[in-house]
Amino acid sequence: MYVAIMGYGVVGSGVASLLEKNHEHIVKKSMQSEMELKYILDRRTFPGDPYEHLVISDFSKILEDDGVKIVVETMGGVHPAYEYVSACLNAGKSVVTSNKELVATKGCELLRIADEKNVNFLFEASVGGGIPIIRPISQCLAANDIDEIAGILNGTTNFILTKMISDGMTFEDALFLAQKNGYAERDPSADVDGFDACRKICILAALCFGKHVYPDCVHTEGIRKITLADVEYARSWGGVIKLIASAKKLDNGKVSVMVSPAFIQNHSQLATVDDVFNAILVRGDAIGDVVFYGKGAGKMPTASAVVADVIDCAKHMERKKFFGWQDSEPGYVADYLDNITSFYIRGTTQNAAAAIARINSLFGDVQMLTRANAPEGEFAFATDPLSERELDKKLALIEEAEIASVIRITDY
Amino acid sequence: MYVAIMGYGVVGSGVASLLEKNHEHIVKKSMQSEMELKYILDRRTFPGDPYEHLVISDFSKILEDDGVKIVVETMGGVHPAYEYVSACLNAGKSVVTSNKELVATKGCELLRIADEKNVNFLFEASVGGGIPIIRPISQCLAANDIDEIAGILNGTTNFILTKMISDGMTFEDALFLAQKNGYAERDPSADVDGFDACRKICILAALCFGKHVYPDCVHTEGIRKITLADVEYARSWGGVIKLIASAKKLDNGKVSVMVSPAFIQNHSQLATVDDVFNAILVRGDAIGDVVFYGKGAGKMPTASAVVADVIDCAKHMERKKFFGWQDSEPGYVADYLDNITSFYIRGTTQNAAAAIARINSLFGDVQMLTRANAPEGEFAFATDPLSERELDKKLALIEEAEIASVIRITDY
Numbered sequence: 010m011y012v013a014i015m016g017y018g019v020v021g022s023g024v025a026s027l028l029e030k031n032h033e034h035i036v037k038k039s040m041q042s043e044m045e046l047k048y049i050l051d052r053r054t055f056p057g058d059p060y061e062h063l064v065i066s067d068f069s070k071i072l073e074d075d076g077v078k079i080v081v082e083t084m085g086g087v088h089p090a091y092e093y094v095s096a097c098l099n100a101g102k103s104v105v106t107s108n109k110e111l112v113a114t115k116g117c118e119l120l121r122i123a124d125e126k127n128v129n130f131l132f133e134a135s136v137g138g139g140i141p142i143i144r145p146i147s148q149c150l151a152a153n154d155i156d157e158i159a160g161i162l163n164g165t166t167n168f169i170l171t172k173m174i175s176d177g178m179t180f181e182d183a184l185f186l187a188q189k190n191g192y193a194e195r196d197p198s199a200d201v202d203g204f205d206a207c208r209k210i211c212i213l214a215a216l217c218f219g220k221h222v223y224p225d226c227v228h229t230e231g232i233r234k235i236t237l238a239d240v241e242y243a244r245s246w247g248g249v250i251k252l253i254a255s256a257k258k259l260d261n262g263k264v265s266v267m268v269s270p271a272f273i274q275n276h277s278q279l280a281t282v283d284d285v286f287n288a289i290l291v292r293g294d295a296i297g298d299v300v301f302y303g304k305g306a307g308k309m310p311t312a313s314a315v316v317a318d319v320i321d322c323a324k325h326m327e328r329k330k331f332f333g334w335q336d337s338e339p340g341y342v343a344d345y346l347d348n349i350t351s352f353y354i355r356g357t358t359q360n361a362a363a364a365i366a367r368i369n370s371l372f373g374d375v376q377m378l379t380r381a382n383a384p385e386g387e388f389a390f391a392t393d394p395l396s397e398r399e400l401d402k403k404l405a406l407i408e409e410a411e412i413a414s415v416i417r418i419t420d421y
Numbered sequence: 422m423y424v425a426i427m428g429y430g431v432v433g434s435g436v437a438s439l440l441e442k443n444h445e446h447i448v449k450k451s452m453q454s455e456m457e458l459k460y461i462l463d464r465r466t467f468p469g470d471p472y473e474h475l476v477i478s479d480f481s482k483i484l485e486d487d488g489v490k491i492v493v494e495t496m497g498g499v500h501p502a503y504e505y506v507s508a509c510l511n512a513g514k515s516v517v518t519s520n521k522e523l524v525a526t527k528g529c530e531l532l533r534i535a536d537e538k539n540v541n542f543l544f545e546a547s548v549g550g551g552i553p554i555i556r557p558i559s560q561c562l563a564a565n566d567i568d569e570i571a572g573i574l575n576g577t578t579n580f581i582l583t584k585m586i587s588d589g590m591t592f593e594d595a596l597f598l599a600q601k602n603g604y605a606e607r608d609p610s611a612d613v614d615g616f617d618a619c620r621k622i623c624i625l626a627a628l629c630f631g632k633h634v635y636p637d638c639v640h641t642e643g644i645r646k647i648t649l650a651d652v653e654y655a656r657s658w659g660g661v662i663k664l665i666a667s668a669k670k671l672d673n674g675k676v677s678v679m680v681s682p683a684f685i686q687n688h689s690q691l692a693t694v695d696d697v698f699n700a701i702l703v704r705g706d707a708i709g710d711v712v713f714y715g716k717g718a719g720k721m722p723t724a725s726a727v728v729a730d731v732i733d734c735a736k737h738m739e740r741k742k743f744f745g746w747q748d749s750e751p752g753y754v755a756d757y758l759d760n761i762t763s764f765y766i767r768g769t770t771q772n773a774a775a776a777i778a779r780i781n782s783l784f785g786d787v788q789m790l791t792r793a794n795a796p797e798g799e800f801a802f803a804t805d806p807l808s809e810r811e812l813d814k815k816l817a818l819i820e821e822a823e824i825a826s827v828i829r830i831t832d833y
Contacts, residue, residue: 027707034566035564037745038563139705139707140711141553144556144557145557148556150725151447151728151729151732152443152732153443154446276695281693293725295722295725295728296716297716297719298715299551299553300713300715301712302690302712302714303711303712304711307709309707309709310707310708312564313562313564313705313708314708315564316564316707319564320560320563321560333450
């Protein structure tokens with residue numbers, strides 16, 4: 010059987026080299042007599058590359074070659090990835106992708122086409138890089154009702170926060186270092202504003218709860234506003250700040266899905282996830298908390314997840330995987346203002362006594378936090394759980410202080 | 422299709438109740454029209470139990486009922502579990518087990534029978550309770566060459582060590598508490614002497630490296646000898662003591678497999694695994710380190726792993742899973758004396774100057790460790806890497822001191 014790769018960038022070239030390096034092992038695991046890479050689709054040319062002779066620029070060659078049974082999509086972006094992938098599925102080819110944007114926005118539709126054509130559409134590499142998570146959720150945890158899923162899904166922001174927490178670097182300096190190390194793009198918005206993590210939690214929520222969650226329905230906050238003062242207060246509270254993407258099933262049939270920085274207690278398994286590593290916590294009714302940890306990005310980890318899906322496609326040529334992922338109705342994602350959680354709040358005041366009195370009258374007996382060398386008039390505290398809507402109302406009533414920072418507190 | 426359960430103990434009764442509780446979900450995931458629990462085999466009777474009417478004591482009823490396609494074995498022990506399971510497989514029934522002793526000693530043979538009869542023999546629940554690990558290793562990581570696997574595989578010993586580390590309890594007191602909490606048996610040997618962890622690492626090693634590892638070939642040490650002094654020295658070294666089961670592929674085609682207490686650095690993902698939790702680290706060529714964390718035992722987590730396997734059997738009635746697990750030749754497990762590692766060594770001496778001089782002449786410039794309130798004449802140090810054989814020779818040459826404790830130092 011033949012395989013084609015669309016998009017010869019970092020991940021695509023990793024897939025090509027892994028298919029060659031572990032070729033014998035992969036053929037055996039695939040239960041096939043042979044598996045060969047036949048085409049690599051890319052607009053560019055690659056003089057001197059070991060796979061130069063396989064590179065083509067005409068997509069129709071792949072589409073029209075009936076020997077190509079599995080197509081790997083590692084182009085990224087929605088267009089033309091979507092058009093190519095749907096054409097391949099419609100032509101009866103299985104597709105494996107690492108493209109989280111494609112899966113988060115078009116997953117439901119592409120799975121429907123795969124279903125109609127009795128082929129597979131697999132996307133293990135779209136979340137958590139090389140960490141096995143899609144398959145464990147859909148298979149290993151099949152016996153569980155999953156209530157909640159939460160994770161550190163973006164390595165770039167986790168690297169930046171780790172540098173702020175461990176080395177006292179400012180956000181700007183840590184971002185610069187991440188860019189220097191190749192962890193962040195020149196335009197870092199997709200990472201630091203939370204959009205990448207948002208796409209991934211949409212995919213996980215769809216898998217866990219069975220309905221598509223569209224990224225534009227998800228309240229998404231990044232880490233640009235996090236300061237070293239917040240990091241210090243988190244430490245005095247007994248934890249660290251992480252960018253957490255979470256999805257939770259509600260009693261009313263809706264889901265709560267959100268991406269935002271959050272306080273995590275030091276003894277949590279998510280608190281020790283540092284640098285570019287990712288971790289995903291799954292909370293099931295029978296199993297309790299299970300955590301999956303590993304490198305969430307990078308050429309070879311991601312390529313290894315893609316190749317595992319290729320093997321799975323090859324093994325299941327006549328039998329597709331069942332994901333049970335349907336489209337969702339408008340309003341499926343609950344208004345985040347109804348979420349109930351505790352909050353950390355930092356502010357400054359000219360009149361500490363009046364501000365504290367007001368805070369106590371609004372929030373009750375809150376937990377005040379301290380840090381060394383806090384400037385005159387700065388205060389910080391942690392609230393009991395209340396809704397986001399209620400919080401906003403109460404904050405508006407604090408006339409005696411300026412609120413500088415609000416961060417959610419989790420129980421993971 | 423019908424399901425039977427053999428052994429109505431903690432896990433077996435969890436499976437029965439989970440099959441009922443999540444029945445609709447499970448049938449859907451199984452791609453079956455119906456799935457029903459028909460028999461529960463147990464010698465005992467269960468008056469008033471909701472499944473009392475399904476309990477039988479005659480195994481042949483299950484064996485001879487062609488409607489029973491999947492048999493769950495949760496009896497424990499090798500006999501008669503082995504005879505019953507092989508009879509079921511030979512009769513063309515798929516078998517799901519949580520019985521690590523059975524899989525560790527007879528896995529290779531039972532997989533061969535399953536292979537011949539084209540049915541499945543699945544055992545996700547035999548390692549790590551509800552943590553998905555067998556399937557991720559055999560499928561998700563199929564594209565990786567796995568070099569090494571290591572984990573905290575026994576919840577009872579991890580609970581005891583956690584109490585020693587966090588609360589300063591002695592081994593004896595922590596064991597007593599574990600027994601009181603139901604984490605340890607009255608005869609705690611299978612746990613505290615490492616035999617339970619040994620069976621589990623044998624199963625993982627077979628899966629990762631393709632050949633059966635028999636428990637009696639594995640050097641196994643428990644935690645009975647660990648003292649609070651060792652715990653304190655580990656802390657001053659910058660880590661904790663955990664019972665680690667590990668398996669590593671060697672260049673000569675053999676494998677190194679061992680169970681023993683070990684020093685783990687504080688920043689390791691294994692260091693923060695506390696109480697009865699388990700964690701398994703898999704080191705692959707493409708993926709790097711991946712860690713799976715969760716409850717390694719308990720009724721419902723283990724039952725959820727069993728039921729996930731039942732679903733997988735139901736989905737693959739005409740197609741068996743491929744494990745690639747063959748028998749091994751004598752000598753496949755390398756002599757542990759050839760292992761090379763660093764060691765922590767604690768001893769007492771009447772002549773500190775002479776002992777230190779001897780240690781330096783034998784081990785070079787070692788890292789001396791200290792603890793508060795150490796008794797007169799006590800010393801401890803960490804060596805550079807050397808073989809176990811070499812270590813034993815050198816220790817025998819230290820005439821100026823009594824060696825009280827030797828613990829391996831890992832790089833996980």
